[in-house]
Amino acid sequence: MIVEGKLSARVAEIELLNPTLKRFRFVPEGGGTFPTSPPGAHVLVTLRDTDRVWQNAYSLVTPPDQRDHYAIIVRRVVESRGGSHFLHDMLKAGDAVELGVPASLFPIASRARKHILISGGIGVTPFLSYLPVLALRGANYELHQFCAGDEVETFRDLLGTDAAGVHVHSAGLGARPDLAALLADQPLGTHVYTCGPEGLMDAVEETARGLGWTPHAIHRESFGGAKGGEPFVVTLARSGRSIEVGASQTLLEALEGAGIEAPCLCRGGACGVCLLPVVEGLPDHRDHVLSDAEKSEGRLIATCVSRARSETLVLDF
Amino acid sequence: MGIHFKTDETFRDDFSYRNSDAAVLRFPFPFGEDTYRYSVNIEPHVKAGPSPAFEHAFDVDEHYVAECRERAIVLDHDPKRCQVLPHMMPAQWDTLELLMESLSTDYPEHFSLTRDGTAWHWINRPLNLDQRFVFGDASTLPCEPFEYITRQAQGDFTLQDQRDNNLYVDGGMVTTQADWSLEFDIGMSFHEWHGPVPLAHEIGVFDRALQYLLRLQYGHPVRRLNWTMTINPRLDTSPENYPDWGPDRTTLTAENIAGKLHLRVELQTLFRLPRSNAILFGIRCYLISLQDIERVKKWHKRLHRVLATLPPELVEYKGLIRFYDLLVSRLAAMDDGTPLSLGIQPDQTQLPA
Numbered sequence: 285m286i287v288e289g290k291l292s293a294r295v296a297e298i299e300l301l302n303p304t305l306k307r308f309r310f311v312p313e314g315g316g317t318f319p320t321s322p323p324g325a326h327v328l329v330t331l332r333d334t335d336r337v338w339q340n341a342y343s344l345v346t347p348p349d350q351r352d353h354y355a356i357i358v359r360r361v362v363e364s365r366g367g368s369h370f371l372h373d374m375l376k377a378g379d380a381v382e383l384g385v386p387a388s389l390f391p392i393a394s395r396a397r398k399h400i401l402i403s404g405g406i407g408v409t410p411f412l413s414y415l416p417v418l419a420l421r422g423a424n425y426e427l428h429q430f431c432a433g434d435e436v437e438t439f440r441d442l443l444g445t446d447a448a449g450v451h452v453h454s455a456g457l458g459a460r461p462d463l464a465a466l467l468a469d470q471p472l473g474t475h476v477y478t479c480g481p482e483g484l485m486d487a488v489e490e491t492a493r494g495l496g497w498t499p500h501a502i503h504r505e506s507f508g509g510a511k512g513g514e515p516f517v518v519t520l521a522r523s524g525r526s527i528e529v530g531a532s533q534t535l536l537e538a539l540e541g542a543g544i545e546a547p548c549l550c551r552g553g554a555c556g557v558c559l560l561p562v563v564e565g566l567p568d569h570r571d572h573v574l575s576d577a578e579k580s581e582g583r584l585i586a587t588c589v590s591r592a593r594s595e596t597l598v599l600d601f
Numbered sequence: 602m603g604i605h606f607k608t609d610e611t612f613r614d615d616f617s618y619r620n621s622d623a624a625v626l627r628f629p630f631p632f633g634e635d636t637y638r639y640s641v642n643i644e645p646h647v648k649a650g651p652s653p654a655f656e657h658a659f660d661v662d663e664h665y666v667a668e669c670r671e672r673a674i675v676l677d678h679d680p681k682r683c684q685v686l687p688h689m690m691p692a693q694w695d696t697l698e699l700l701m702e703s704l705s706t707d708y709p710e711h712f713s714l715t716r717d718g719t720a721w722h723w724i725n726r727p728l729n730l731d732q733r734f735v736f737g738d739a740s741t742l743p744c745e746p747f748e749y750i751t752r753q754a755q756g757d758f759t760l761q762d763q764r765d766n767n768l769y770v771d772g773g774m775v776t777t778q779a780d781w782s783l784e785f786d787i788g789m790s791f792h793e794w795h796g797p798v799p800l801a802h803e804i805g806v807f808d809r810a811l812q813y814l815l816r817l818q819y820g821h822p823v824r825r826l827n828w829t830m831t832i833n834p835r836l837d838t839s840p841e842n843y844p845d846w847g848p849d850r851t852t853l854t855a856e857n858i859a860g861k862l863h864l865r866v867e868l869q870t871l872f873r874l875p876r877s878n879a880i881l882f883g884i885r886c887y888l889i890s891l892q893d894i895e896r897v898k899k900w901h902k903r904l905h906r907v908l909a910t911l912p913p914e915l916v917e918y919k920g921l922i923r924f925y926d927l928l929v930s931r932l933a934a935m936d937d938g939t940p941l942s943l944g945i946q947p948d949q950t951q952l953p954a
Contacts, residue, residue: 285703288648348876349719387819388878394762395764
């Protein structure tokens with residue numbers, strides 16, 4: 285499959301799943317089919333308002349063989365950078381959207397003998413595309429979804445109330461998931477995958493490591509963790525242009541806002557496509573691509589998530 | 602208008618393989634500059650480029666039918682030329698889907714795929730095949746899906762599984778190889794199977810190539826050209842059959858070199874596969890005789906300059922030592938030293954007789 289450019293699509297249907305969750309179904313513009321999507325894939329959704337453009341990454345909740353449509357589930361975030369607000373409040377059935385090719389940064393491990401999926405809240409979305417695949421392969425798996433008590437019904441409906449191996453846990457205030465109980469005494473060859481709030485993913489990773497799991501058997505979804513910080517100024521050495529990066533936007537968004545076509549793919553510090561060489565300044569690395577050694581050298585920066593510790597940053601671009 | 606297939610040609614015994622003039626002019630000549638060195642020469646595999654060989658996801662040319670027959674002969678003698686490890690079954694189906702979709706989209710006059718859910722119907726007109734099967738159910742095909750579809754494609758294929766930040770060659774269909782063995786390499790990691798290559802390790806080529814390929818994205822395949830030389834238009838130059846072709850190198854003379862010596866070019870493509878997250882590596886082999894290269898003035902002169910400046914380690918690794926002096930002196934006689942255009946395009950649209 286060679287895909288050049290973006291996938292043109294239309295909103296076919298918007299369903300309200302609960303007061304803050306909506307499912308959006310997209311169909312190919314002009315009919316036909318979308319590319320087979322990898323399980324656990326996400327798509328970059330480009331949304332255009334009259335005066336600005338949002339690009340947000342969302343996990344596909346549709347399985348690989350669902351090619352007549354793709355679907356995403358989005359929570360309306362109160363302190364949204366704009367994307368979820370636009371999707372929830374502005375987007376209507378019939379609207380045109382552009383989708384990136386589904387990118388696979390959270391694949392199912394080929395040699396796992398057993399799969400344990402641990403998600404929190406809306407972090408369950410990549411596992412919605414895993415489950416039909418694991419079932420079709422006859423794989424041995426367990427899914428543990430942790431969510432607020434008032435969302436248990438919503439997630440049970442999404443996951444299928446009768447599905448074997450699927451457990452929805454109410455994790456209200458003060459009730460911490462007992463991850464050690466889930467991860468202890470698992471057979472050799474078991475892999476764990478986690479997606480959700482950083483705190484949950486950190487806890488899963490720490491618990492698994494503490495129990496002696498090999499790092500290669502621990503997988504975490506990693507896009508969407510970008511957070512703001514102090515404003516700074518980026519200068520592009522080749523053109524001499526200087527651009528201000530605001531407190532609540534990413535370096536990549538600032539470049540795009542200035543009309544600069546900077547490379548990017550996952551927009552979550554995982555794929556490495558956006559790495560640019562640093563000429564001057566101290567990067568504040570927040571990506572998962574560069575090694576610790578590369579981060580301390582400070583010669584490359586992942587523009588989609590990382591920022592500057594210095595007031596200015598000069599890039600060779 | 603379809604491709605006119607040369608159905609009778611052979612890659613063994615009487616070696617009746619020949620390129621038409623059109624096939625010569627579309628040959629993916631691998632030298633864009635007057636010198637050749639190892640580099641990470643990987644570019645996006647878009648449907649365009651300086652040779653029509655780049656215009657499709659998988660190039661099909663006049664040798665298609667004959668190459669598929671040659672593959673079947675090799676597999677008859679040695680079934681282990683096709684092996685896939687058990688955990689790669691999703692990658693097998695990915696490969697079948699990718700090849701069937703690409704061939705039927707790019708060459709609708711020769712291939713057709715119709716689908717109703719998991720009920721698929723595949724028609725391969727050049728090979729006269731008509732197959733209905735259930736996608737995902739290997740028992741509905743005559744053999745496993747990877748073998749089934751790669752028997753119907755030109756060039757070799759390997760499947761790389763991605764895990765532990767490395768790539769492992771966990772499957773392949775390898776019958777047109779430049780002296781390497783799937784049976785020997787299967788299960789190896791990226792650096793293990795590239796172990797024999799000289800010079801490139803020292804300059805970090807494989808470290809960087811691995812980092813690049815680990816991030817290879819679905820929908821955005823990449824490609825590169827590789828090359829060596831082969832005596833006679835023989836596709837199966839395998840270590841297993843070395844006694845059959847190794848001695849050929851001693852048979853070259855000033856009189857027969859132009860007809861017997863072939864430049865062997867591999868159009869290598871790398872596709873991220875969706876269900877498995879594996880990488881399909883296509884190694885599409887093209888052969889052109891020295892006498893056909895000499896009909897393209899630019900390629901003749903450039904080949905001379907590349908060979909004359911080739912590092913001795915590469916002369917040895919590519920197996921050129923025995924005939925190197927003979928070849929370079931022959932090419933030198935026709936190279937007047939005029940500057941050549943950058944790039945691999947032939948710079949002529951017709952060939953002398």
